[in-house]
Amino acid sequence: MKLAELQRRMLADIMLPRTPGTAGYIKPNDRLTAGERLEIYHRQYWSRLVDSLRDDFPGLLKLLGPRSFQKLALAYLTEYPSRSFTLRDLGQSLPGWLARHPEYVGPALDMVQLEWAHIETWDAAASQPLGPEDLAAFTPDLPLALQPHLRLLKLSYPVDDVRLGTLSARAVKKRLPGTLYLATHRVDGDVFYRRLEEGEFRLLHRLAKGYPLLRALRGLHARPEDLQRWFAAWAELGWLTGTSARSPGQRKTAPSSP
Amino acid sequence: MPATRFNGFTDYGVGVGLRIPHYAHIFSHKPVVDWFEIISENFMVDGGRPLAILDQILERYRVVQHGVSMYFGSAEKLNRTHLRRLKTLVRRTGTPWLSDHLCWGSVDGSYSHDLLPMPYTFEAARLTARKIREAQDFLEVPIAVENVSSYAEFHVSEMTEWEFLNEVVERADCGILLDVNNIYVSSRNHSFDPHLYLDSVPANRVAQIHIAGHSTFEKYILDTHDHPVIDPVWALYEKAITRTGHTATLLEWDQHIPSFEEVHAEARKAEKYLPALVSA
Ligand SMILES: [Fe+2]
Numbered sequence: 339m340k341l342a343e344l345q346r347r348m349l350a351d352i353m354l355p356r357t358p359g360t361a362g363y364i365k366p367n368d369r370l371t372a373g374e375r376l377e378i379y380h381r382q383y384w385s386r387l388v389d390s391l392r393d394d395f396p397g398l399l400k401l402l403g404p405r406s407f408q409k410l411a412l413a414y415l416t417e418y419p420s421r422s423f424t425l426r427d428l429g430q431s432l433p434g435w436l437a438r439h440p441e442y443v444g445p446a447l448d449m450v451q452l453e454w455a456h457i458e459t460w461d462a463a464a465s466q467p468l469g470p471e472d473l474a475a476f477t478p479d480l481p482l483a484l485q486p487h488l489r490l491l492k493l494s495y496p497v498d499d500v501r502l503g504t505l506s507a508r509a510v511k512k513r514l515p516g517t518l519y520l521a522t523h524r525v526d527g528d529v530f531y532r533r534l535e536e537g538e539f540r541l542l543h544r545l546a547k548g549y550p551l552l553r554a555l556r557g558l559h560a561r562p563e564d565l566q567r568w569f570a571a572w573a574e575l576g577w578l579t580g581t582s583a584r585s586p587g588q589r590k591t592a593p594s595s596p
Numbered sequence: 597m598p599a600t601r602f603n604g605f606t607d608y609g610v611g612v613g614l615r616i617p618h619y620a621h622i623f624s625h626k627p628v629v630d631w632f633e634i635i636s637e638n639f640m641v642d643g644g645r646p647l648a649i650l651d652q653i654l655e656r657y658r659v660v661q662h663g664v665s666m667y668f669g670s671a672e673k674l675n676r677t678h679l680r681r682l683k684t685l686v687r688r689t690g691t692p693w694l695s696d697h698l699c700w701g702s703v704d705g706s707y708s709h710d711l712l713p714m715p716y717t718f719e720a721a722r723l724t725a726r727k728i729r730e731a732q733d734f735l736e737v738p739i740a741v742e743n744v745s746s747y748a749e750f751h752v753s754e755m756t757e758w759e760f761l762n763e764v765v766e767r768a769d770c771g772i773l774l775d776v777n778n779i780y781v782s783s784r785n786h787s788f789d790p791h792l793y794l795d796s797v798p799a800n801r802v803a804q805i806h807i808a809g810h811s812t813f814e815k816y817i818l819d820t821h822d823h824p825v826i827d828p829v830w831a832l833y834e835k836a837i838t839r840t841g842h843t844a845t846l847l848e849w850d851q852h853i854p855s856f857e858e859v860h861a862e863a864r865k866a867e868k869y870l871p872a873l874v875s876a
Pocket of ligand 1: 742
């Protein structure tokens with residue numbers, strides 16, 4: 339058997355969500371059958387990948403409980419095996435996968451969006467924030483760039499509180515859906531969540547798309563005092579950076595929701 | 597080996613793996629450590645705390661990169677994006693050599709995140725060696741390949757594991773990261789003599805040695821890196837060192853990680869086997 343063919347067969351067996359059974363390409367030994375030897379790798383694969391998802395999505399685990407989480411992880415990974423050299427990216431298709439599975443919409447989908455944003459915020463690049471003197475010299479026709487680690491989310495359930503441990507999983511499920519605007523961002527290496535006003539979210543979302551300020555403000559009907567407050571807060575948090583200051587090698591990421 | 601082209605002409609002693617539970621101790625106590633081994637993939641990111649920590653470590657310590665996902669033995673081409681990101685990290689750390697495993701783990705861009713055993717065939721040796729050469733040329737740093745622990749053997753194999761290792765490193769003209777615990781684990785799982793393996797390793801190519809603990813089950817042994825090093829593995833280490841001379845040595849401890857002091861003390865047991873460096 340050629341190398342490529344052997345590897346294709348073995349990896350397909352390892353990635354089966356159930357025990358693969360026999361493996362004609364593996365030699366048995368005096369203690370283990372070929373199938374039992376393959377099973378060592380099969381078991382390692384699933385425990386490593388499910389553990390990785392569990393570490394990355396603790397809020398989802400809280401919402402679903404261990405058994406449902408395990409079921410979800412198996413179904414997701416069977417459909418979306420890892421396509422990246424790093425386990426860090428393992429959950430990247432989970433928000434999209436969940437959105438296509440109606441049994442998981444609601445708090446679970448919101449939680450996964452938040453937790454994936456958390457992962458991206460954790461190790462994204464950072465740009466030099468604009469200082470007070472930069473902002474003083476700023477003219478509204480210039481494009482304002484946002485901190486590369488900032489992610490913007492439009493959610494229906496207060497899953498941030500569940501993730502932070504201030505609201506129980508049971509309580510969030512009973513909550514009527516509303517609209518929650520949220521940013522994930524980084525301060526001194528730690529990830530924080532910040533709730534946003536609707537107008538603030540819309541403006542940030544347009545700035546993230548690269549709109550110059552004047553165009554971003556069009557049709558927003560923001561009051562001058564609100565704008566002033568938002569800009570002061572963003573400047574303090576270091577969210578505003580110079581024009582399109584993407585650092586080399588940075589992954590292109592779009593805000594998660596409109 | 598003492599300074600050679602396979603270890604970037606360095607003479608590193610005993611190091612330990614840089615692990616998250618030890619960060620606080622390292623930054624507050626600033627222990628004297630000859631060098632740290634880092635898992636490259638954990639730092640192939642764009643920013644944030646991982647890189648900030650790495651930079652702090654680099655201010656004080658020497659770092660060697662160890663990878664887990666290059667998969668030289670996978671039948672597919674090397675992943676160029678991966679290599680570019682790895683080179684960015686190589687420039688940041690100044691690693692004198694870089695190691696990854698003699699194994700496969702991906703097919704058509706789908707990843708197992710495991711170190712899967714090679715079929716020991718000439719076809720596999722040729723392909724693996726070619727990929728190691730390509731990576732070495734691109735990264736501009738010596739590469740050392742590590743023998744893995746394995747739990748399966750293939751019908752198609754045409755040679756022993758140590759013959760395969762020789763075949764690959766000669767063709768690739770690369771170094772070896774000799775893991776004596778992996779030799780022990782595989783020797784028990786496949787009933788071969790670990791000393792015969794050791795005697796067959798081209799000693800002049802050994803850039804680094806790994807020592808580690810493992811877990812023993814009824815019918816097989818698993819390479820778990822969660823125990824101290826057992827005596828038969830120390831015996832293999834001693835034998836390896838008599839063949840290779842003073843060689844950079846690293847203790848791997850990845851699960852149920854004890855305190856930094858405990859890990860470091862376990863690693864430093866290797867010093868009693870290491871011949872002193874003869875200074876020029
Ligand atoms: Fe190792």
